[in-house]
Structure formats: structure tokens, C-alpha cells
Amino acid sequence: MALVSGANSPLYAxxxxxxxxxxxxxxxxxxxxxTWLVLILAVLLWExxxxxxxxxxxxxxxxxxxxxxxxxxILGSLVMTGLAVIIGTPLGxxxxxxxxxxxxxxxxxxxxxxxxxxxxxxxxIVIGLFVYEIMVAQMGHFSAWAGAIALAVIVVPVVVxxxxxMLTLVPDTLREAAASIGLPRALxxxxxxxxxxxxxxxTGVLLAVARISGETAPLxxxxxxxxxxxxxxxxxxxxxxxxxxxxxxxxxKDWQELAWTGxxxxxxxxxxxxxxxxxLASQSKSQ
Amino acid sequence: xxxxxxxxxxDVALQGGxxxxxxxxxxxxxxxxxxxxxxxxxxxxxxAAIAVLLILGGIIxxxxxxxxxxxxxxxxxxxxxxxxxxxxEQFGAISPIxxxxxxxxxxxxxxxxxxxxxxxxxxxxxxxxxxxxIGIAIELLAGIPSIIxxxxxxxxxxxxxxxxxxxxxxxxLGNVPxxxxxxxGPPYGIGILTAGLILAIMVLPFITxxxxxxxxxxxxxxxxxxxxxxxxxxEVSRYVVLPFTRVGVIGGVMLGLGRALGETMAVTFxxxxxxxxxASILAPGTTISATIANExxxxxxxxxxxxxxxxxxxxxxxxxxxxxxxxxxxxxxxxRVGA
Numbered sequence: 112m113a114l115v116s117g118a119n120s121p122l123y124a125x126x127x128x129x130x131x132x133x134x135x136x137x138x139x140x141x142x143x144x145x146t147w148l149v150l151i152l153a154v155l156l157w158e159x160x161x162x163x164x165x166x167x168x169x170x171x172x173x174x175x176x177x178x179x180x181x182x183x184x185i186l187g188s189l190v191m192t193g194l195a196v197i198i199g200t201p202l203g204x205x206x207x208x209x210x211x212x213x214x215x216x217x218x219x220x221x222x223x224x225x226x227x228x229x230x231x232x233x234x235x236i237v238i239g240l241f242v243y244e245i246m247v248a249q250m251g252h253f254s255a256w257a258g259a260i261a262l263a264v265i266v267v268p269v270v271v272x273x274x275x276x277m278l279t280l281v282p283d284t285l286r287e288a289a290a291s292i293g294l295p296r297a298l299x300x301x302x303x304x305x306x307x308x309x310x311x312x313x314t315g316v317l318l319a320v321a322r323i324s325g326e327t328a329p330l331x332x333x334x335x336x337x338x339x340x341x342x343x344x345x346x347x348x349x350x351x352x353x354x355x356x357x358x359x360x361x362x363x364k365d366w367q368e369l370a371w372t373g374x375x376x377x378x379x380x381x382x383x384x385x386x387x388x389x390x391l392a393s394q395s396k397s398q
Numbered sequence: 399x400x401x402x403x404x405x406x407x408x409d410v411a412l413q414g415g416x417x418x419x420x421x422x423x424x425x426x427x428x429x430x431x432x433x434x435x436x437x438x439x440x441x442x443x444x445x446a447a448i449a450v451l452l453i454l455g456g457i458i459x460x461x462x463x464x465x466x467x468x469x470x471x472x473x474x475x476x477x478x479x480x481x482x483x484x485x486x487e488q489f490g491a492i493s494p495i496x497x498x499x500x501x502x503x504x505x506x507x508x509x510x511x512x513x514x515x516x517x518x519x520x521x522x523x524x525x526x527x528x529x530x531x532i533g534i535a536i537e538l539l540a541g542i543p544s545i546i547x548x549x550x551x552x553x554x555x556x557x558x559x560x561x562x563x564x565x566x567x568x569x570x571l572g573n574v575p576x577x578x579x580x581x582x583g584p585p586y587g588i589g590i591l592t593a594g595l596i597l598a599i600m601v602l603p604f605i606t607x608x609x610x611x612x613x614x615x616x617x618x619x620x621x622x623x624x625x626x627x628x629x630x631x632x633e634v635s636r637y638v639v640l641p642f643t644r645v646g647v648i649g650g651v652m653l654g655l656g657r658a659l660g661e662t663m664a665v666t667f668x669x670x671x672x673x674x675x676x677a678s679i680l681a682p683g684t685t686i687s688a689t690i691a692n693e694x695x696x697x698x699x700x701x702x703x704x705x706x707x708x709x710x711x712x713x714x715x716x717x718x719x720x721x722x723x724x725x726x727x728x729x730x731x732x733x734r735v736g737a
Contacts (some may be wrong), residue, residue, distance in 0.1 A: 137523055138523075148539050148602075206443065209443035212443070219448070236690055244707070298432070307706055327545045356666075
């Protein structure tokens with residue numbers, strides 16, 4: 112191998128050519144990928160906004176062939192998402208606390224960490240089947256409770272993960288300072304560690320809400336659907352994703368239009384939540 | 399307040415009244431109480447950690463329980479039978495399993511190279527001021543619910559494929575001996591290929607953001623040393639970045655695969671829900687998750703429900719293996735970067 116190879120040597124030209132081609136591919140791949148994603152968002156905005164009006168938020172889902180709104184699925188989604196967060200968050204925070212504070216290096220924590228990461232990306236339809244088996248099949252009917260529990264099962268791993276990560280970032284000197292004035296460990300965690308990690312933990316909850324607000328599969332056979340307004344937690348309840356699923360696959364033009372509008376509402380709320388979560392996270396990092 | 403910080407916590411608790419105990423009670427009682435809440439909190443958090451394990455255990459037990467009837471009736475034949483007939487109550491899983499695997503392969507073949515090249519662009523080529531916005535945009539897109547991809551696939555993508563892309567494929571690749579059978583038949587629009595392409599678009603942001611994180615973890619010294627030797631950007635990426643991050647990239651790809659295998663809504667809209675294995679990837683088919691989503695509420699007979707739950711169990715086992723493998727790979731990368 113010649114050590115000195117001038118700028119005109121064939122080997123050098125060949126290497127530069129190869130580099131040019133692959134870097135060109137990198138540019139092309141980015142352009143290609145972004146094009147599809149922009150295209151999806153553009154169609155969604157176009158179709159969604161053309162059907163958006165006040166009646167979407169004030170009227171119930173219509174029977175086929177007539178106009179109506181999405182009030183009952185919107186409220187149903189809010190109720191079940193809210194309940195899922197109320198049920199799933201404390202469990203997730205406590206489990207994350209154990210892994211970061213008490214058993215950072217013990218066997219139980221590493222097993223839970225591994226299992227939790229798998230639950231984090233487990234297929235959501237399987238979680239729907241799980242809740243169907245333990246609740247719907249036992250009680251004999253579909254219910255909003257079952258839907259909320261199914262969503263809570265999805266919330267838990269997200270919150271566990273962020274809580275553990277955020278508590279691990281809290282410097283140990285803070286813990287030692289609290290311990291040195293005689294604070295018991297439980298109080299140290301609640302008064303010092305939680306406070307230091309608060310923004311990050313809220314981020315985790317927001318991310319969990321963003322994740323479940325678009326989930327369809329776990330609701331299909333737990334909360335089912337309901338064409339009417341219902342606040343009965345023991346009865347089937349409508350939710351935006353399930354209504355979108357039903358309406359989009361229907362042959363009726365009105366229903367399909369409502370499906371697009373519903374899809375727009377979900378996407379906008381998910382994007383808003385993720386942006387807020389991101390802003391909070393970067394704020395807590397800079398502190 | 400100055401002196402308060404130096405007092406033992408039991409005294410502060412006595413003065414501040416934050417522990418509800420009569421002022422006359424003595425120190426040891428307060429300390430006792432603090433110790434009890436301390437132990438209680440520890441047990442509570444430990445219980446919550448164990449509850450996470452119980453969720454996984456519960457999923458497995460309930461799926462096995464629910465699918466017992468189908469398991470005992472069909473046995474291993476369930477895995478290799480193609481017929482899916484609710485009327486005669488004959489069920490076999492081979493066509494949903496086939497659909498799940500083929501759509502995921504199509505998705506990965508397209509999304510992995512493109513995702514890796516985008517990650518390469520973001521870590522090596524992209525001007526600094528654009529890195530953050532593009533990176534954030536990709537992460538936001540990874541969070542868009544799959545039903546959005548599904549509805550777009552049904553109304554926009556499938557008609558487009560039917561009108562322009564599929565006739566072209568049939569007339570060109572369809573006539574090539576050997577692979578022609580893959581592109582035979584009428585252009586339905588919906589089908590295995592469409593589902594695979596939608597999945598590819600869906601997992602693309604996912605794979606991109608993980609491989610970008612992984613690429614960014616390469617110590618700059620290594621890259622600088624290679625550049626210092628006169629390597630081109632491609633050579634640095636190919637012979638320094640990629641070997642160093644190999645396990646991480648494999649882990650990221652497996653995570654994406656896990657997602658593609660279990661994805662329900664994006665696929666259900668465009669797969670066609672046909673229980674048969676066709677040689678052509680343009681034909682309608684079905685996947686495990688799409689079958690469950692489409693048929694579960696309609697299943698009245700217990701064998702039917704049980705068979706669908708058994709499908710769910712199979713899906714869970716497949717994704718569990720893929721995801722566990724992915725996590726082990728990513729852990730190995732972290733151990734190496736940390737060392």
C-alpha cells in the first residue's frame with residue numbers, strides 16, 4: 112500500500128465517489144422519509160379541518176346518513192383517560208421509587224426493569240385481551256371500568272420508566288444532606304427527591320396520557336362503544352379512537368368525515384401534550 | 399427558622415405538628431412513628447414494583463386460561479392449519495401468523511436502511527441549527543397514534559397504490575420469472591403489501607430516533623481519530639460508528655420489529671382480513687392483531703373466542719422473545735459505552 116497517495120490518485124477518487132454516493136443516499140433518505148410524514152399530516156389537516164365545526168363538540172354521534180358531532184366519544188375518552196391516569200400513576204411512581212431509591216442495585220429491581228421495558232412495547236391488543244379475560248368475561252358485560260383499567264395497564268410502564276430515570280438523576284448529595292439532619296428515608300424521598308425530580312415525573316405522566324389518548328386496540332373489547340351519551344361506568348362507553356375506527360370503515364360519507372375530524376382532534380391533542388412534556392423536560396434539565 | 403435546620407427531625411416534628419401527636423408525648427413515640435411510616439413506605443414501593451411483575455404474570459396466566467379450550471381442542475395443529483371457519487368451528491393460525499411475519503418483513507426491509515441513513519444524516523451531515531428541529535419532529539411523529547396511519551392508509555394510500563403503483567408492479571415485476579408470482583393478481587389496493595408499506599412509514603420515526611441516539615453515543619474521540627487519518631464521512635460511519643454501535647442498532651431494529659409485529663390499527667384498516675395464504679403480496683391477507691380486532695366482538699361461540707385469545711397468546715410470545723432480545727442488545731451497548 113502506497114502511503115503517499117496524491118489527490119489525483121485513482122484510489123482517492125474512488126473513495127470520494129463512494130462517499131459522495133452514500134452521503135447523497137443519506138440526504139435522499141431524509142427527504143423521502145420526511146415527505147411521507149409531511150404528506151400524512153397535510154392530508155389529516157386538510158380533511159380534518161374541513162369537517163371541523165362547533166357542532167362536533169356539542170352534538171352526539173349521529174345515526175348513518177345524518178349530521179352530528181363527537182361529544183359523547185370526546186367525553187368518554189376524557190373520562191377513561193383520566194381514570195386510567197388516576198389508577199396507573201400512583202402505582203407507576205411507587206414502583207419507580209423502589210427501583211431508584213431502595214433497590215437500585217438489587218435483583219428485584221433489575222428483573223422489574225427488564226419486564227417493565229417489555230411491557231412498555233407489548234402489543235396493546237394483548238392488553239385488551241388480558242383485561243377482557245379478567246374483567247369483561249368475569250362480569251359478563253363490557254364496561255367503561257374495563258376500558259379505564261386496560262388504559263391504566265399501559266400507563267404504568269411509562270410512568271415507572273420516567274420516574275426511575277428522573278429519580279436516578281437526582282444527585283446523591285441531596286439525599287445525604289437530608290439524611291444528615293436525621294430525616295428518615297421515606298420523608299427524604301417525599302420531601303427532597305420527589306421535589307427535585309418533579310418536572311421530570313410530570314413529563315412522564317403527560318407522555319403516558321399522550322400514549323393512551325390514541326390507543327384503540329385495548330378499548331375495542333373492553334369499553335366497546337356506545338352511540339349515546341352515558342356516564343354509567345358499568346356500561347359500554349364511546350371513545351374517540353373506537354368511533355374513528357367504526358366510522359372510517361363505514362360506507363357513509365358523514366361518518367367518514369367525522370372520523371377524519373376525530374383523527375385531527377386526537378393528533379392535535381397528542382402533539383400538544385408531547386410538546387408540553389418536552390418543554391417541561393428541557394426546563395428541568397437546565398435547572 | 400435558623401436553628402430549626404440543625405434540630406433532630408423528631409424535635410421539628412414535635413414543634414411543627416406535622417406528625418399528629420399530642421404535644422405532651424415524648425420523643426421516642428414520634429421516632430417510633432417515623433420508623434413505622436418509613437418501613438410502611440418501603441413496603442408500599444416494593445409492593446408496587448412486584449405489582450409490575452404481577453401484571454406480566456397476569457397477562458400470561460389469563461391468556462393461557464382463556465385459550466385453554468382452543469389449545470386442548472386443536473393442539474399443535476392450530477399452528478399449522480390454514481382453515482379459519484367459524485361455522486364449522488375449525489380454526490388454524492397459520493395464515494394470520496404468515497401475514498404478521500410477511501408484513502413485518504416488508505416494513506423492516508424498507509424502514510431499516512432508510513431509518514439508518516436518516517440517523518446518519520442527523521448525526522454527521524445535518525447543519526447544527528437543523529439537528530434539533532428535525533430530531534424533535536421525528537420524535538413527535540413517533541408518538542402519533544397508529545389509528546391515524548390506518549385511516550390515512552385506507553382513504554389515501556390504498557387508492558393511490560391501486561391506481562398507480564400496483565398496475566405498474568403487475569406489468570413489470572409480475573412478468574419476471576421467479577418473483578413474478580409475488581406480484582400477480584388484480585390490484586386490490588388493500589392487501590399484504592399495503593399493510594407492510596404503512597407499517598414501514600409508521601416504524602420509520604421509531605427506528606430513526608433510536609439509531610440516532612445510539613450513533614450519538616459514539617465517543618467523539620474515536621470518530622476524530624478516524625477523520626484525522628483521512629477517512630471520508632462514509633468510511634467513519636461504516637468502519638467506526640457502525641461497528642461500535644452494532645448491538646445498539648440491532649436492539650433498536652428489534653424494538654421496531656416488536657412494534658410492527660404487534661401493531662393493530664394501522665394494519666387492520668388496509669389488510670383486507672382474508673384468512674388465506676396467497677403467493678402474491680398484492681392479495682388481501684390478515685395478521686394476528688387484525689384478526690383479533692376484526693372478529694373478537696363478533697365471536698359468539700366459546701371455541702371461537704378461545705381461538706382468538708390463543709392467537710393473542712402466540713402474538714405475545716413472539717413479541718416477548720423479540721423485545722427481550724432487543725433489550726439485551728441495548729443493555730450490552732450501554733455497558734460498553736459506560737465502561
